[in-house]
Amino acid sequence: DANWYMDTSATSHMTSAQGNLTSYFNMSNKHCIIFCNGHSIPIHGYGHTKLLFPCPPLTLNNVLHAPQLVKNLVSVRKFTTDNSVYVKIDPFGFSMKDFQTGKPVMRCESQGELYPITKPTNPYTFAVVTASLWHDHLGHPGAPILNSLRKNKLIKCNQIKGSRIFHSCPLGKHVKLPFYASNSCTIMPFDIIHSDLWTSPVLSSSGHRYYVLFVDDYSKFLWTFPLSQKSQTYSTFLNFKSLIRTQFERDIKNIQCDNGTEFDNGPFWEFCKANGISFRFSCPHTSPQNGKDERQIRTINNIVGTLLAHASLPLSFWHHVLQMTT
Structure with missing residues (x-):
């Protein structure tokens, strides 16, 4: 095997072939390489060589020559010291960078359990992209x-x-944390009325741009009223309250709605205060607190849009379909 392999535990570079060295010196005294399992093999000499890639070449000094070696090993400690580089090993190979500037020197991929020093296939593989x-x-x-x-x-x-x-x-x-389903429930009809206003992107053929929705928290029954202007929300609520009082002999106790000005205004506040009705506004930017209304509006709009598409009617007929739907 002519490849050189990076070894973090080796204290010296070592090779099995004298031909891998550009200069060579025999060793007269008997020296040996001792492995971690206690076995040893004799050293015949030492020498120096260079890795011809990358450019400029990197040196391997004082490489021990032991013919019984199976692999040519590069001591990471000596290699980084002699060439002023640092080596970063990862599961797919290792990267080598200049110690002073941090500039990439080379990148070698590993397909097996060892880390061979391989010649790049093209000069652009020197640039390591993490x-x-x-x-x-x-x-x-x-x-x-x-x-x-x-x-x-x-x-x-x-x-x-x-x-x-x-x-x-x-x-x-980041996204909002999920809102958990409400466990609150009412014990009588009209204890809580959920209300919201929807704005149509298309003016209806009858001149309506909005509709206001009222949902009874207890029975889940709903009422819709088309409006030409937002300011009609207050008068529509007065009519709705009269309807509930006359038809069901019940008083509205609480109104749950958002912070829209169609609800949060002087006349609305004064009327509710005079009649003992409590306002329950959702917190700013937390539309799920008014989710019962918003889900009903979505359901209504889906039905209206589907019926208009099925009948091949223009969107301006939404007011008529709304009356039929609710």
């Missing part, structure tokens, strides 16, 4: 994407572990 650099360059994708690109040989880098966390990733990709 998984972290590819991660940054590709816009911080997840580890499975990087590993898939590497396995398909679309990029060349080391395998990245899924448990590795980049500081910028959670900052740029």
